[in-house]
Amino acid sequence: MFTGSSYSEDRQKNEALVLKQLQALIEDEDDQIANLANASALLNQYLENINWVGFYLVKGETLVLGPFQGLPACVRISIGKGVCGTAVELDETKLVTDVSAFPGHIACDPASKSEIVVPIHADGKVIGCLDIDAPELQRFTTEDQVFLEQFVRVLEASLKA
Incomplete structure (x- = not known):
């Protein structure tokens, strides 16, 4: 297990x-x-x-809550809104060390202090995202980002648009 400490x-x-x-x-x-x-x-x-890990799936212009582990969450997020919606719109991973500093952050759980979101692809298009929240500032590192992007690439092999 890792906690964001030095890479070893x-x-x-x-x-x-x-x-x-x-x-x-x-x-x-x-x-x-x-x-x-199973992935979550x-x-x-x-x-x-961490205090939440799960998936949001693209349905039209909205992200809809998918499988997750944690407290109940926001069910729908507009693409382009919050960390998840921004990551999907831009098709890029968002590593947020302090969610209170992210413009338009959606606080589904006020205990969350940092977040990482990785877009998920199938058939050449973004179909959703992996979202992970933590109850501490600066929980996620660039090493975490590399690992989680690899995790999503493995997962993508099983997904369809």
């Missing part, structure tokens, strides 16, 4: 193991919701110091 050989091994576990969970399953549910459970088990 042990961390690399742990991350590689999580990616292998994800691959094993999704390789024989074609149901998108099942794969997203896997990250919830692996990541420390």
